[in-house]
Amino acid sequence: MSEPLGAWLRGVGLWSLGYPSFPAWVDAGMPEDLDPAGDQAPGKPSADLLHPRLRRRTSLLTRMIVTALAEAAGQGGAAHEQTRYIVVSSWGEIETTVDLLRQLAVPGGPISPTAFHNSVHNTATGYLSIASGNHWPSTALAAGPHALEIGLLEALAGLRAAEGPADALLILAEERLPAPFTRADADPSFALALHLARAPGRATHPSSLDLRIELRDSPSASAELVALDTLPSLVRTIQPLLRAIAAGSGHAAIALAQQLDAPPNRAGVERTWTLHLHES
C-alpha cells in the first residue's frame, strides 16, 4: 500500500440481547459473552429510526443493526441521509431464511412475499435507505473470518474515493444460527456499528470520539488461529477493538482477522492488516 488507509472513528454503537448500548457493555466490565448474564431478560432493539409501519416487518437482525447504527451516528454526528452504509455479516437474515425453508418444505405451499424480500443480505440497508431518504450507495458483504478486516477495507477505500460521501457507517452483525442449524460455536445475536469519517467531528459534536485509525499492511500480524470445522467468531475478533475504543487513549495495534488453522481444503490469504488506533 502506498500510504496507509485512514479515517476518523467518531462513534460506536453496540446492541446485543444482554447489552443495549456500548456504554452498557463497558459498565458491565466488557464481558466477552454478549448474551444476557444470569437471569437477566433479553432486551429488544428499539430501531426508532424506522417508521412503525416499516419496523413491524423487520427481523431481529435489521432492528439490531438500526439500533446500533443510531447510537454510533448520534455520538459522532453522522447525517443519516448523507452516509454510506456497509453491513458485513456471515449469516445475514438467517432467522427469516430458515422460516422460508420451513415454508418451502411444503410442496406447492405458499411463500410469504414479505419474508422473501426480507431474506436478502441487503435487507437492513434497504430499510435504512428508505427510512432516511438516503440515495448514496450502500452495500452488504460476507467475508467469513475476515469480516472486520473486509468491512474496514470497504469503508476506508470508499471514504478515500472522490465520488462517495464523507461519512460511512460500518456495521458488523449476526443473528445466532437458529434450529436446525444450531451450533455451540456460533456467535450470539449482536450488532456493532462504527461511524468512520474523513474529518473529525468534535467541533460540532462534542461527544465525537475522534480517534484516528489507520490500516497498515502487517504480514506478521499474529491473528488468532481457528481450528478447522470450528466457526470463526466475529464477536471474538471485535473484542480488542471494542476494548481499545473503551480505553479511548494511548495507542493500540489490533490484528483484524482470524486465520483458519492449516486447512487442507481452504487456501489461506497472504495479506493481513493491523488497525492502529490513537488519540487525536
Next chain:
Amino acid sequence: MPGRLPITAYSACNGLGTTTEAVLDSLFAGRRGLVHVAEEYGVSTWIGEVPGPLPALSAALSSFESRQARIAQLVTLPMLDAIEQTKRRWGAGRVALILGTSTAGIAESERAWIHQRDHASLPAGFAIERQHALHATVEVVRALTGVRGPGYVVSTACSSSGKVFASARRLIEAGIVDAALVGGVDSLCQMTLRGFAGLEVLSAEPCRPFSSERRGINIGEGAALLLVERGRHPSQGEFDHLGVELLGVGESSDAHHMTAPHPEGTGARMAMQRAIEAAGLEPSDIDQINVHGTGTSMNDATESRAIRDLFGPERSQGDLALVATKGYTGHMLGAAGATEAVFVLASIQRSLLPAGVGCDPIDASLGVHVNQTLRARASQRVLSNSLAFGGSNVSVLLGASE
C-alpha cells in the same frame, strides 16, 4: 481522475452453455438458453439452467459439495492460465477476489431442512459454513486459483455482481491491490423460484423484456468471472489485454421500496449518471446500454423512464443502442451483473449487437427502442445496468481501449 482498468480475461456459463464459447455463440446466433422448469419446483415457468450434469468437484473441494460450488468450479477452471499470469505480474496477495451471489448454496439448506424434519438430523457431511454460506463460494474459487488478496462476497440481491466492479475499482485505486478477480455465481433453488412466484412476477412463458406482451421474469443460474487490472505495471509497463476496459461504476439507492423500483426511475438514473461522471464522461459519450430489462411491467417502465430522462427522448429511440439479454439467460440474480458485463465485452470486441429475443413487439409506450435483430455496431462506451431489491442499483461502464 481514476484510471481505466483493462480486462485481461473472462469466463461465463449459464443456460446458453457450459463454456464461454458456447454461451457467446448462442448469444450472437439468437438462440435462447431457457427450458421449461421441472415439476419438482411446483411452479410453471421457464428457467435458464446450466445444461448437462455438472462436473464433480476436485477431491480437495469435496466438502464444499453443492450445485453452487460446481458452477463456481466450472466457470473458474478455464480462467486458471490467465489468473496465473496476473498473479505473476502483481503477486498473489495483490489480487482481490470479489464475488456476487444472492442464492449461495441455499439449495443445500432446503434439502437439509427436510432431512432433519424426516430424520431428526442434518444430512451427513452438511456444514452450513461450506454448503450454504455466502462466503463458501469465495473459498472454492480461492482454493482453485490461489488468489491471496482480500476475498469477499457482495450480496445485494440482483445488483450483487455489478457492485463487485465498484468494490474492485475502489480497492485498486486505494492501492490495496493491483488486480481483482470479480464475478458472480448463482444457482437454481426453490427459494428464488417460489419466492418470485409469491411476488407474482414469474412469467409462465419465456420472458419478453420491453415487449408489449411481457408477462414477468424467468429465473436463471450460472456464473461469470472477469479479471480487472491496473492499467500499467511499474516495471513491465503495458501488458496484453482484451482491448476493453472498466471506465467507471455508479451505484445508488432508490430509498423508495423494498421490491418496487422508484416510479420515476430515480435510482437507476443516478447510478448511470454516477458511472458516467466517474469516468469523466458525458451522457452523449455513451453509445450502448445493456438494460436490466427483467420483463416485469414495472422494471421496464421505470428503467425506460430513467434512460429517457438521462439521454433524452431522441437518443432513446435513435442512436443509443439498447440491448436486453435476459431473454437468453433468464434473470441470473446475483450473477446477472457480471454475466451482462461479459455480454457487453463480447459485443464491443465483435462490434455486434445481439438480437433482442422476445422483445418483439416493442412496447411503444416505453419511449425507448430496444435492439431486435443481430446487427453490426462499433460501440465504444457501454453501460450495463443492474437494479435490485432494497432499491440497490448499479451501472457498470465498459469501453473500448483508445
